[in-house]
Amino acid sequence: MxxxxxxxxxxxxxxxxxxxxxxxxxxxxxxxxxxxxxxxxxxxxxxxxxxxxxxxxxxxxxxxxxxxxxxxxxxxxxxxxxxxxxxxxxxxxxxxxxxxxxxxxxxxxxxxxxxxxxxxxxxxxxxxxxxxxxxxxxxKGLALTRAGARPGDLLCVGGSLGDGAGALPLVLGERPADGEAAEYLLARYWQPQPQLALGQALRGRATAALDISDGLLADCGHIAQASGVALCIERARLPLSAALHERLPADEALRCALSGGDDYRLAFTLPASERAALQTEFPEMAVIGRVEAGEGVHLYDEQGRELALAARGYQHFG
The missing domain is CATH 3.30.1330.10 (PurM-like, N-terminal domain)
Structure with missing residues (x-):
């Protein structure tokens, strides 16, 4: 042929x-x-x-x-x-x-x-x-970009994080892929759902946005750099699925959410005044932190202490 x-x-x-x-x-x-x-x-x-x-x-x-x-x-x-x-x-x-x-x-x-x-x-x-x-x-003039986040904005994501990375050992045959939790994670890896409706709803509302492909920390770093601000993430507010919790220990699930990649959820910054209406339209949306003056991405624990960051995300030539 x-x-x-x-x-x-x-x-x-x-x-x-x-x-x-x-x-x-x-x-x-x-x-x-x-x-x-x-x-x-x-x-x-x-x-x-x-x-x-x-x-x-x-x-x-x-x-x-x-x-x-x-x-x-x-x-x-x-x-x-x-x-x-x-x-x-x-x-x-x-x-x-x-x-x-x-x-x-x-x-x-x-x-x-x-x-x-x-x-x-x-x-x-x-x-x-x-x-x-x-x-x-x-x-014209309404495209979402990585620049534009402002101190005082909320940092949000479009849904649960870490599922794609959590599925990878199942995809590679390194762990058994049985049960409903495994089925859910595999679907998140092989059939990610582009958040088109959410992206269109963010026009004129969000101040910056991107999709999470290389890991939350790495991709939020792009917003921080393009906008000239600091993004502050609260560990306790990260949305993790029940399936991810079921299949992985807590520390591994957290690593998947922060740096695993393959989520294809939207991460965006939003004025606080826009939150209530958008949350009604998209219940899976989660506020995970805030935008402050400064630079870089920072992670805080439940007591407000900043945590050291190791691996931030996937890089082909890293």
Missing amino acids: GEFELIRRFFATAPCAQGGEGVALGIGDDCALLELPPGEQLAVSTDTLVAGSHFPLQHDPFLLGQRALAVSTSDLAAMGATPIGFTLALTLPDADETWLRRFADGLQRMAAQCRMTLLGGDTTRGPLTLGMTVFGRVP
């Missing part, structure tokens, strides 16, 4: 490749053409996922298809953008039809959930690598 037959059979004919709102021309030409309503800006983000680094060599391609698009779409959520579509650059060691069908089905599932159109891409031979570029639209 050649490259163009592969594209036609598994991607060009997929439901998610048949156009959508904002797509004037999709898959099949040299470029896709996108249309934006007046007064809106284009949000673009690219992710590369490499087998053995971002996902295990042994995996279910259906789940991989879901995860690959979800983690990229999470970047649109972090900017408060409405999804339009995505491109896929797929590098494969060989054209395994069974793998391709499962992967394409998983990709379709997440594309439908996120209302994303497959716009095009490329296929090549080599070590298994997925290159995802996602496109969204956001009203």
